[in-house]
Amino acid sequence: MDLDQFKTELKTKLATDHINRSDADIEQLLKKKTGSFIDKIRKSLWFEIIFGFLVNFGFVYAAFDAGMHSMRIYFGVFSVLMYLFLFFLIYLLIRTNKIKSADQTIKENLNSYILLIDEFIKRYLQLTMALIPITLIFAGYLGYSDGHSDATINAYKSGYNIGAKMNGTQFTIFISGFILFLSLGIYGMYHFTKWYLKKLYGNYLSELKHCMIELQN
Amino acid sequence: MMAQQEFVSLLKTHQNIVHKVCNLYMDQHKDREDLFQEITLQAWKAYQSFRGDAKFSTWLYRVALNTAITFYRKEKRSPSIYTTDELPEMVSQDGPDPIEAQLKAMYTAIGELSKIDKAIVMLYLEDYAYQEIGEMMGITANNVAVKMNRIKTKLKEQSQKYMEQA
Numbered sequence: 001m002d003l004d005q006f007k008t009e010l011k012t013k014l015a016t017d018h019i020n021r022s023d024a025d026i027e028q029l030l031k032k033k034t035g036s037f038i039d040k041i042r043k044s045l046w047f048e049i050i051f052g053f054l055v056n057f058g059f060v061y062a063a064f065d066a067g068m069h070s071m072r073i074y075f076g077v078f079s080v081l082m083y084l085f086l087f088f089l090i091y092l093l094i095r096t097n098k099i100k101s102a103d104q105t106i107k108e109n110l111n112s113y114i115l116l117i118d119e120f121i122k123r124y125l126q127l128t129m130a131l132i133p134i135t136l137i138f139a140g141y142l143g144y145s146d147g148h149s150d151a152t153i154n155a156y157k158s159g160y161n162i163g164a165k166m167n168g169t170q171f172t173i174f175i176s177g178f179i180l181f182l183s184l185g186i187y188g189m190y191h192f193t194k195w196y197l198k199k200l201y202g203n204y205l206s207e208l209k210h211c212m213i214e215l216q217n
Numbered sequence: 218m219m220a221q222q223e224f225v226s227l228l229k230t231h232q233n234i235v236h237k238v239c240n241l242y243m244d245q246h247k248d249r250e251d252l253f254q255e256i257t258l259q260a261w262k263a264y265q266s267f268r269g270d271a272k273f274s275t276w277l278y279r280v281a282l283n284t285a286i287t288f289y290r291k292e293k294r295s296p297s298i299y300t301t302d303e304l305p306e307m308v309s310q311d312g313p314d315p316i317e318a319q320l321k322a323m324y325t326a327i328g329e330l331s332k333i334d335k336a337i338v339m340l341y342l343e344d345y346a347y348q349e350i351g352e353m354m355g356i357t358a359n360n361v362a363v364k365m366n367r368i369k370t371k372l373k374e375q376s377q378k379y380m381e382q383a
Contacts, residue, residue, distance in 0.1 A: 003338070003369050006323050011342050013324060014237040021232055026225045026257060034258040035251070037289040103263040103276060106336060107355025109283045204289060211286060214333045215356060 037204060038096060038113065041120060045093045049086060056082045070142035077138060085127050092120060110212045117205045121197050128193055132186055224264050227273050228257065234274060235260075238281040241335050242288070244328065252288055259284045278343070279353050282336045318383060319376065326375035334368050341365060 003010075021029075033039075056079050063076035099112040166174060228235070235256050239249040260280045267276055327338055333354075340350045347358040347365070354361065 003323065003341075003372050006320050007342055009320050010324065010327070011237075013320070014240050014339075014342070015233050021229065023225050023229055026228055026232075027221075029254050029257045030221065030225075030261055032254055032258065034262075035255060035289070036259065036284070037287065040289070103266060103280050104283070105279070105353060105355030106283055106286060106333075109287065113287055208287065211331070211333050214331055215354065 038099065038116070041117070042093065042096050045089055045096065049089050049093065052082060052086045052089065056086070074139055074142050078135065081131065081134065085131075088123060088127065092116075092123070095119075107212075107215055110208055110215065114205065114208050114212060117201050117208070121201055121205070125193055125197060129190055132189060136182060136186075220264070221261075224261055228260065228277075231274055231277050234277050235281050238278075238285050238339065241327070241339055242285040242332070248290065251290075252285060255288060256281045256284045275345075275349070275353070278340065282339065282353070286332045286336065319380060322376040322379035322383065323372060325379050326372045329375065330368065330371070334364070334371075337361065337364055338368060338372075 059075045059079035059082060063072050063079055066072045066075060095116060099109075099116060104112070235253055238256065239252045243249040243252050260277060263280050267273075327335070330338060336354065337350060340353060345353075347361040351358040351361045
């Protein structure tokens with residue numbers, strides 16, 4: 001039993017089992033939205049860019065308006081970092097738009113999908129992870145260096161400062177616990193983000209890579 | 218607007234190509250409908266860059282296969298196994314037709330090939346030369362020949378297995 005033996009029959013079989021579409025049906029289909037993976041990424045990028053810009057307006061406002069000196073520096077630096085992140089998202093969006101055409105060879109098409117999704121996952125993870133320690137360490141440092149300002153002293157007096165109510169040993173234990181908690185939080189956040197990105201894009205990416213390997217062998 | 222009318226007319230004439238790809242890659246009716254829609258949209262997007270260097274049918278095959286290979290299904294339906302229940306009844310008045318049974322076994326075996334192998338088989342069934350298949354896939358004609366031999370052997374073994382089971 002050979003494939004060539006059934007060539008004509010198989011061709012006929014594949015061409016049956018469907019209803020022919022009219023001009024109106026096809027025109028109707030053209031009005032619908034595409035559901036490709038690249039479009040999913042494109043939509044996600046658009047959302048993040050718009051949301052990021054809106055949130056960053058708040059950061060910039062806080063950078064100029066916050067009462068404490070450290071808060072102004074913190075929001076100022078954070079908004080600069082956010083803008084860098086947003087420019088990176090715009091760069092990814094431009095790259096995504098460049099591969100919207102599906103009339104390349106199958107190998108080229110697979111390759112552009114793989115490169116784009118790979119880069120999207122990699123950079124997204126790197127930038128998200130970079131923001132956490134920068135935010136925490138920078139916030140801690142600025143809070144410490146701003147410790148003698150009037151605003152901070154007022155905050156101490158109003159009872160917000162936990163450390164002011166502890167003795168030396170208690171404070172050391174508190175700080176050690178806090179550092180441990182932060183480290184575990186960062187570690188957990190790293191693995192959670194990695195897992196979440198894999199869940200969203202990883203399986204699909206593996207499938208594409210598998211196709212690519214098969215095509216090259 | 219003229220371009221859209223032109224595209225709709227061309228797609229209507231060549232819609233068999235899209236149906237074939239949908240039937241080959243999807244075993245559920247709903248998935249075939251989704252893939253048909255996606256191929257139509259991707260072809261329309263790519264049509265702006267279609268300059269007529271290749272025949273429309275060849276170009277459409279490339280777009281349809283690219284879309285089918287990278288098609289993303291949100292929810293997993295049943296596993297992609299071609300059930301013989303979906304094929305037309307092959308029992309005639311004189312009992313089961315052996316040719317029909319073999320055809321059914323071969324069809325089932327094709328349905329279980331990988332996405333890449335399905336694309337090669339599809340183009341092979343359409344009588345494209347190895348050189349042309351290679352150009353569409355982005356590999357050499359020699360590579361296509363090697364793959365095709367491998368696929369034929371696999372299909373022979375698999376379809377025989379299905380025949381024995383039947």
